[in-house]
Amino acid sequence: MPKVYLKTYGCQMNERDSEQVARMFVDRGYTVTPREEEADVVLINTCSVRDQAEQKALSNMARLRKLRDERRHVVYGFLGCMAQSRGAELVAELPHVDLVAGTQKYHKVVDHVETILRAKLSREMDDLRHPIIDTGEEAESQNTIRDHVEGGRQVSAFVSIMQGCNMKCTFCIVPFTRGPERARPIAEIVAEVRRLADQGTREVTLLGQIVNLYGRHEFPVVDGKTPFTQLLEAIHEIDGIRRIRFTSPHPVGYKEDVIAAFGRLPKLASHVHFPMQSGSDRILKLMHRPYKAGKFLAICERMKEVRPDIAISTDIIVGFPGETEEDYEQTKEMVRRVGFDHAFVFRYSPRRDTPAALLPDQLPERVKEERNQDLLALLESITAPKFAAMVGQDVEILCDGPSKRNPHRLSGRTSTNRIVILEGNERLIGEMFDVHIRETTGHTLYGEPVLAMV
Numbered sequence: 001m002p003k004v005y006l007k008t009y010g011c012q013m014n015e016r017d018s019e020q021v022a023r024m025f026v027d028r029g030y031t032v033t034p035r036e037e038e039a040d041v042v043l044i045n046t047c048s049v050r051d052q053a054e055q056k057a058l059s060n061m062a063r064l065r066k067l068r069d070e071r072r073h074v075v076y077g078f079l080g081c082m083a084q085s086r087g088a089e090l091v092a093e094l095p096h097v098d099l100v101a102g103t104q105k106y107h108k109v110v111d112h113v114e115t116i117l118r119a120k121l122s123r124e125m126d127d128l129r130h131p132i133i134d135t136g137e138e139a140e141s142q143n144t145i146r147d148h149v150e151g152g153r154q155v156s157a158f159v160s161i162m163q164g165c166n167m168k169c170t171f172c173i174v175p176f177t178r179g180p181e182r183a184r185p186i187a188e189i190v191a192e193v194r195r196l197a198d199q200g201t202r203e204v205t206l207l208g209q210i211v212n213l214y215g216r217h218e219f220p221v222v223d224g225k226t227p228f229t230q231l232l233e234a235i236h237e238i239d240g241i242r243r244i245r246f247t248s249p250h251p252v253g254y255k256e257d258v259i260a261a262f263g264r265l266p267k268l269a270s271h272v273h274f275p276m277q278s279g280s281d282r283i284l285k286l287m288h289r290p291y292k293a294g295k296f297l298a299i300c301e302r303m304k305e306v307r308p309d310i311a312i313s314t315d316i317i318v319g320f321p322g323e324t325e326e327d328y329e330q331t332k333e334m335v336r337r338v339g340f341d342h343a344f345v346f347r348y349s350p351r352r353d354t355p356a357a358l359l360p361d362q363l364p365e366r367v368k369e370e371r372n373q374d375l376l377a378l379l380e381s382i383t384a385p386k387f388a389a390m391v392g393q394d395v396e397i398l399c400d401g402p403s404k405r406n407p408h409r410l411s412g413r414t415s416t417n418r419i420v421i422l423e424g425n426e427r428l429i430g431e432m433f434d435v436h437i438r439e440t441t442g443h444t445l446y447g448e449p450v451l452a453m454v
């Protein structure tokens, strides 16, 4: 049967969508191969969050054109956010591309590929140049991302709970590429997580652009609990699931019932990735993020009250159009006051068709880079002591498999989302146990299972 090579760029959402596409090919008897040179079908799931991500996908697809020199039937396709935003333009730029499928068409990809393959193998399409461009909206498409690749044990799995976003952050292309918010029914998500638990999954990460607003258009508040809190509670009841994570929430609609859940649901991991983007109210307004830095801080402090060991990570943009030294200092002040455990710092990158790209006072790259390095240094001064303080402690981890860097070692995560590398037997994979921390590099912890020390 034909072999599919599927390359994914971008976020966890894209990884989850690619996994669904892979599963659909496997169900049709295809093999998903990591080796591009043996592919009959080449698919690139793309990201549009920054120009760099788009350029990488374009140059990779151009490079892979050579496969067709050996095998004329090779099918090429773009999926995901760039496919959604650029559509037919991609075929004009790269004429060997046969398929462009948008973010609401993942469930159609196998059918489209089979149509093209059949035409190519029967030489009906060789010179016809009719690529398939499918980027329309499709009702219920959010409900098609529900299966996982079977076989290997997935100790930790992503579960997509919604698609799209109705917020209109002025720097963000996601609402254009992922469409309006659409939530999956709670019962379907619970069934998916139960299937995963039966296959040995112990941790799930609930995915969405703004997860705390999950189901706000579709499902009622019950007993003062938002649909998101209802979902967390339902998943909490599933045997076999030991940890629940979610990403990404938004300060808007991050209500007391969600925070209180950290006090009632012990399986809820002690970590929240909570994008702040800026500490300046003036910049938050220009970003069209309708909350004040003070409110963001108050939510973080409330979460620490309810779950004292909670780790908070975030996203911050530096160099947003019009950002003054004073605005930037306000961002630094917020970083100090929250005491983030980790932060992804991004230099503002204008995205076409986004309002912020048209704003006056675009800053020079030099200033963006200076603030980027300066903020990373501040973050390092906050996080390094936290890591150092863990040396000599026993911390509970979920061991999720071999270390990515050294397959002879095991890797796991603490509830606070810190990576721990340890020596140990494969039998530990999927187990939760204490590890005695011996050392740290400032971003990774190293230790040995406490049971080994008994």
Ligand code: SF4
Residues within 6 Å of the ligand: 165, 166, 167, 168, 169, 172, 173, 174, 175, 209, 210, 250
């Ligand atoms: S909340 Fe804002 S940044 Fe996040 S996906 Fe929606 S529009 Fe983009």
